[in-house]
Amino acid sequence: MDAALRLTRARAGSASVSEREDVATILATMRHIAIVGASDNPARDSQRIMSYLVKEGFDVMPVNPNAARVLDRACVATLEEIEGPIDTVVCFRRSSEILPIAQSAIAIGASHLWMQLGVVNQAAAELARGAGLKVVMNRCIMVDHRRSAED
16 A cells, blocks of 8 residues: 555544545546646656546646646646636645635636645635635545545
8 A cells, every 4th residue: 555545544534524525525526627737757646646537537637837748638837728627626736836726726617626645725725615616635636536436
């Protein structure tokens, strides 16, 4: 079992009821996902997790102003450049960089904001929740998705 899976499973027992409900809602309803901080480097978690989500049948759009393509998909520089709907924004950026991403997620009409393991920004979470988005912080979407499939 990898370290991310162990950490997420350990955190699952300590998650609040509302956080567990938000995780379940997001996993059950996400279809069109933007990966902010997607990397063209195969050693990066963002690429590994994007690959997993693609293989699971999700429509995934990489967002990175410094990459042309990730997993043979054209990158866009910002969420606002995505054509078509995005329901879930997954963040692979530093915690200090999340607030503008939350603002963009709201602007494009996303329903969910997911901050990966190690990413926590309370101000961004409050802003997104205030706009009606479901928010998850400091969790791995791939680990939670795998776990939900086992349940």
